[in-house]
Structure formats: C-alpha cells, structure tokens
Amino acid sequence: QITLKESGPTLVKPTQTLTLTCTFSGFSLSTSGVGVGWIRQPPGKALEWLALIYWDDAKRYSPSLKSRLTITKDTSKNQVVLTMTSVDPVDTATYYCAHRPFFRGVITGPFDYWGQGTLVTVSS
Amino acid sequence: QSVLTQPPSVSGAPGQRVTISCTGSSSNIGARFDVHWYQQLPGTAPKLLIYGNSNRPSGVPGRFSGSKSGTSASLAVTGLQAEDEADYYCQSYDSSLSAYVFGTGTKVTVL
Numbered sequence: 001q002i003t004l005k006e007s008g009p010t011l012v013k014p015t016q017t018l019t020l021t022c023t024f025s026g027f028s029l030s031t032s033g034v035g036v037g038w039i040r041q042p043p044g045k046a047l048e049w050l051a052l053i054y055w056d057d058a059k060r061y062s063p064s065l066k067s068r069l070t071i072t073k074d075t076s077k078n079q080v081v082l083t084m085t086s087v088d089p090v091d092t093a094t095y096y097c098a099h100r101p102f103f104r105g106v107i108t109g110p111f112d113y114w115g116q117g118t119l120v121t122v123s124s
Numbered sequence: 125q126s127v128l129t130q131p132p133s134v135s136g137a138p139g140q141r142v143t144i145s146c147t148g149s150s151s152n153i154g155a156r157f158d159v160h161w162y163q164q165l166p167g168t169a170p171k172l173l174i175y176g177n178s179n180r181p182s183g184v185p186g187r188f189s190g191s192k193s194g195t196s197a198s199l200a201v202t203g204l205q206a207e208d209e210a211d212y213y214c215q216s217y218d219s220s221l222s223a224y225v226f227g228t229g230t231k232v233t234v235l
Contacts, residue, residue, distance in 0.1 A: 039226075046227070046228050047170065047215075047226040049215075049223060049224040049225065061223075063221050063222070096170070103158070103175065108158040109175075110158075110160035111162075111215070114170055
C-alpha cells in the first residue's frame, strides 16, 4: 500500500525559504521508472505542477519556478525534500507530493497516489 | 496560466451524462502524450480517475470514461450521481515547456 505524507511549516514569512518534506512508504525511489512529484494548489485555484525527481536522481522543474526550486531525495529515509526560496504571499497554497509510476516511458505517467497535502501560508 | 483548457463548470441531473473537455495543443495532447484525469472532492487531495487517456484504476466506477482525439481529450460521466459532485482536472506533458501540465479545472454540479 502506497502512502505519502507532506510535512513542513504552516506559516512562512515573505522572502524566507520554504522547506517541505514528503515521507512515503509502500514503494522504493530506487525502483526503475519511479518518480515523486510536488504539486500545489492556491486556495480556490487549479493544480500547478512544481517539480519531479526520478529514481535515477534526474530532476525536472516548472519553467516558471525553476530558479527558486530544488528537489532532492533520500532513498534510505524514503523522503523527498522540496525547497523554495524567496517565498511571496502568492506562494500561499496547499502543497501535495505524489507518486509517479513508470507508465509507457518515464515521461507520460500519471500521479497515482497523493499525500493529504499541507497548507502553507506566506505572510508577515 | 495553464496550457490545457477546461470549461469552468458543467452540471447535470442525477442519472444524466456529462462530458468535460480538455483542449491542448500540438506540444502536449497533440504530440501523443497521455492524458490523465483527477477527481478532487471538496477539501480532499486529488484522486486519479483515468490514466493513459482511457484506463480506469482499480476501484473507479465504470461510469467514468476517457477519450482522446487530436489535440483534445474528454472525460465522460454517465449515470451522474450526487457523489460525483467535485472538481475534475486533466493532466498531460508539454514538450515545449518540458513540464507536466494540469488543466484549468472543471466543477461538476449535480442538480
């Protein structure tokens, strides 16, 4: 059974760095083709993909946020960490991490298991 | 600003059929990248509903179906039920952006 859970601060001040941790179970991030992604959703708005890390440590980032994001993994701890620098009130959102299985190649797979999400508010 | 466009809302009476469109371009859906659909019930995380354009994960009712043609995809819900009232999102990959992209989202209301 695959589960994921996000953790991190609920309140961050503008210009600070946000660090979120995704702790998962039921799969290994060293299995070929597997990935873990981060997706966020501002209140009342649509989903926005942020970043994804693959089993081989390859990384992909949203072009619009690439300069502010870093995604890393710790396979031994079953964790994926996302850092976002220079946060702004527009970064207020629920942040989700999700499992990405191998499906018809390493690019086209869905996000099949999601964490419950963690609401992060950016405010002074 | 999403590259996948969905209607903001659709509605139907219980038992009716509704469809949600997802319009992309030649760099995503038209480039033969798979389309996936998610259902998000109020206050909960998204749930995978359809993957690989038309496949249902185990446990998803058969009244949900997906299709894809050209630069668009569609999600159909037949025999609409009150519990289907939720937000629905399509998702694909865009080769021009080198990014995973989500649709703008559609709210389904059961009248």
